[in-house]
Amino acid sequence: MMRENAPAILGGTPVFQSPLGIVRPLFPSIDTIYSHLGQAMKSGQLTNNGQYVRELEFGLADFLGVKHVILVSNGTLALMILAKAIAEEGEVILPSFTFPATAHAMVWAGLQPVFADISRDTYTLDPASVAPLINEKTAAIMGVHIFGNPCQIDELQALADKHWLSLIFDSAHSFGSRYRGRRVGLFGLAEVFSFHATKIFPVGEGGAISTNDNALAKQLRLLRTFGDPGTENTQIPGLNAKMQEFNALIGIENLKVISRHIEHRCALAQYAHAELLDVPGLTFQKKQIYSEPNYQNLSVLVDEKAFGLNRDQLLLVLRAENINARKYFYPPLHNHKTYDSLCTLKKCKLPVTEFVSNRVLCLPFYSDMSESTLNGMCKAIKRIHLHSRPIRQYLDSRPDISKQG
Ligand code: T4K
Numbered sequence: 001m002m003r004e005n006a007p008a009i010l011g012g013t014p015v016f017q018s019p020l021g022i023v024r025p026l027f028p029s030i031d032t033i034y035s036h037l038g039q040a041m042k043s044g045q046l047t048n049n050g051q052y053v054r055e056l057e058f059g060l061a062d063f064l065g066v067k068h069v070i071l072v073s074n075g076t077l078a079l080m081i082l083a084k085a086i087a088e089e090g091e092v093i094l095p096s097f098t099f100p101a102t103a104h105a106m107v108w109a110g111l112q113p114v115f116a117d118i119s120r121d122t123y124t125l126d127p128a129s130v131a132p133l134i135n136e137k138t139a140a141i142m143g144v145h146i147f148g149n150p151c152q153i154d155e156l157q158a159l160a161d162k163h164w165l166s167l168i169f170d171s172a173h174s175f176g177s178r179y180r181g182r183r184v185g186l187f188g189l190a191e192v193f194s195f196h197a198t199k200i201f202p203v204g205e206g207g208a209i210s211t212n213d214n215a216l217a218k219q220l221r222l223l224r225t226f227g228d229p230g231t232e233n234t235q236i237p238g239l240n241a242k243m244q245e246f247n248a249l250i251g252i253e254n255l256k257v258i259s260r261h262i263e264h265r266c267a268l269a270q271y272a273h274a275e276l277l278d279v280p281g282l283t284f285q286k287k288q289i290y291s292e293p294n295y296q297n298l299s300v301l302v303d304e305k306a307f308g309l310n311r312d313q314l315l316l317v318l319r320a321e322n323i324n325a326r327k328y329f330y331p332p333l334h335n336h337k338t339y340d341s342l343c344t345l346k347k348c349k350l351p352v353t354e355f356v357s358n359r360v361l362c363l364p365f366y367s368d369m370s371e372s373t374l375n376g377m378c379k380a381i382k383r384i385h386l387h388s389r390p391i392r393q394y395l396d397s398r399p400d401i402s403k404q405g
Contacts, residue, residue: 007380007387008320010394015380016322020364020373025202026261028253033246040245049225052248057208059255064185066210068217071248072224075172075194075207077241079105081223082190082209083140085216086166087111090139094170095125096332097353098144102170103333111139113342115334117350121286123147123299123360126352127155134159140166145174145184147328147362148200148296149287153179153187160188168192175201176262178292185210190220195247200261200296200367201254203247261367265295268365268374272298275378279385281307285360297328298365300381301356308388311359312405313395314381318363321380325361332357 006012053071060069072078083106092106096115103113117129125143143151160167172194174184185191195206227238276282281303304310318325334348395402
C-alpha cells in the first residue's frame with residue numbers, strides 16, 4: 001500500500017494539518033459592536049431588559065414571524081421557565097435522543113420526563129410512539145427539531161389537540177429552519193432556541209422563547225425577572241434568566257447575516273450528501289418533503305457491515321485525520337444514570353433511539369466552511385472506507401486505541 005494514499009491511522013498523511021473542531025462559531029468583528037458597547041457601558045445599563053435586548057427581541061420576532069420573543073440567558077433556562085409557565089406538575093413526553101438539557105429542564109421545573117421513540121429517518125419524535133404514552137398525568141408534549149431538522153409538527157399538533165395538551169418545541173438547534181414555508185418559532189404553544197456559542201446563531205450564552213400567546217409571553221417575562229412586573233411586588237417566584245446587553249449586541253449583528261449562513265450550510269450539506277451517496281454503509285438524516293433544515297449539524301449514520309467499520313471506529317480513524325467528529329447524542333438520555341430509576345419504573349423501550357444513537361456521528365460543520373474543506377472530509381471518509389479491512393485489523397490488534405472511541 002502506498003503510504004501517501006493510506007489513511008492517517010495506518011501511517012498516511014492526515015488530510016488536515018491541524019484539527020477541525022466540531023463547530024466554529026462565527027462572531028461579528030469586535031469593531032462592529034464596539035461603539036454600541038461603549039455607549040451601553042457609558043450609560044451604565046448592561047442588563048435588565050436594556051435597549052439592545054429589546055431591539056433584538058423585535059428583530060427576532062420579525063424574522064421568525066411570531067408575536068413575542070423573550071430573550072433569556074441560555075436555552076436551558078428558557079426551557080425551565082417555559083415548563084414552569086405551562087404546568088405545575090405532570091409528565092412531559094419528549095425524545096431521549098437529545099441533549100440532556102431538554103429533559104433536565106423539565107425536572108427542574110417539577111415535571112417528569114417520559115421518553116418516547118424517534119422516527120428512523122428524521123431522528124425526531126415519532127408521533128406513533130407518543131400516542132400510547134399519553135395518560136391523565138400528561139401535561140405536555142415536547143418535540144426537538146434535532147440537528148435543525150423540523151419535527152412532524154402537524155402530526156404532533158393533531159395529537160396534542162385531540163388530548164387537550166400543550167405542544168412545545170425544543171428548537172435549540174433549529175434557528176432559521178422552515179416547516180411548510182414558515183420559520184420554526186411559531187409552532188405549538190411556544191418554542192425555545194439556544195444561542196450558545198456552538199449554535200448556528202451564537203451570542204456566547206443566550207436563548208429565547210417565541211410564542212403567539214399574549215398571556216404566556218407576559219408570564220414568561222415575569223418568570224425571567226424574579227416574578228417582578230416592575231412594581232417590586234413580586235407576583236410569582238421567578239428567577240434571574242435575563243440576557244445581557246453584550247450578548248444582545250452580538251445577536252443584532254448575527255441577524256444581518258444568518259440567512260446567508262443558512263443558505264451556505266444547505267448548499268454544503270447537499271454537496272456532502274452527493275459526494276458520499278455511493279459510499280456503502282453511510283446514510284443521512286432525512287427531512288420531510290415540506291421541511292427545510294438549517295443544517296445546524298451534518299450527521300452520518302454508519303452501518304458497520306456495509307461500511308466496514310462501526311461508528312466508534314470511524315470516529316477514531318477520523319480523529320487521526322484531524323477531523324474531530326462527535327457522538328451527538330450518545331448515550332441517549334434514557335440510558336443516563338440520571339434517569340435510571342425513571343426508566344426502571346417506566347420500562348423505557350426505545351429501539352429506534354438506540355439504533356440511531358449507536359450509529360450516528362456528527363461531522364465538523366461551520367457557516368464559513370469552504371467547499372475544499374468539506375471535500376477533504378468526504379475524501380477522508382471515502383479513503384477510510386476503501387481501507388476499512390486493514391484498519392479493522394489494526395484496531396483489533398490495538399485495544400488500547402479502540403477503547404478511546
Ligand atoms: N436543547 C438542546 C437540544 C441542546 O442541544 C442544548 C444545548 C440545549 C437544549 C440547551 O441550550 P443551552 O443552555 O446550552 O443554551 C454543547 C453546548 O454546550 C450546548 O449548548 C449544546 N446544546 C450541545 C449540543 O453542545 P458540548 O458538551 O458538546 O460542548 P463543548 O464544550 O464540548 O463544545 C463543543 C465544541 O464547540 C468544542 O469542540 C469547541 C467548540 N466551542 C465551544 C465553546 C463553548 C467553541 O468553539 N467556542 C465555545 O465558546 O455541549
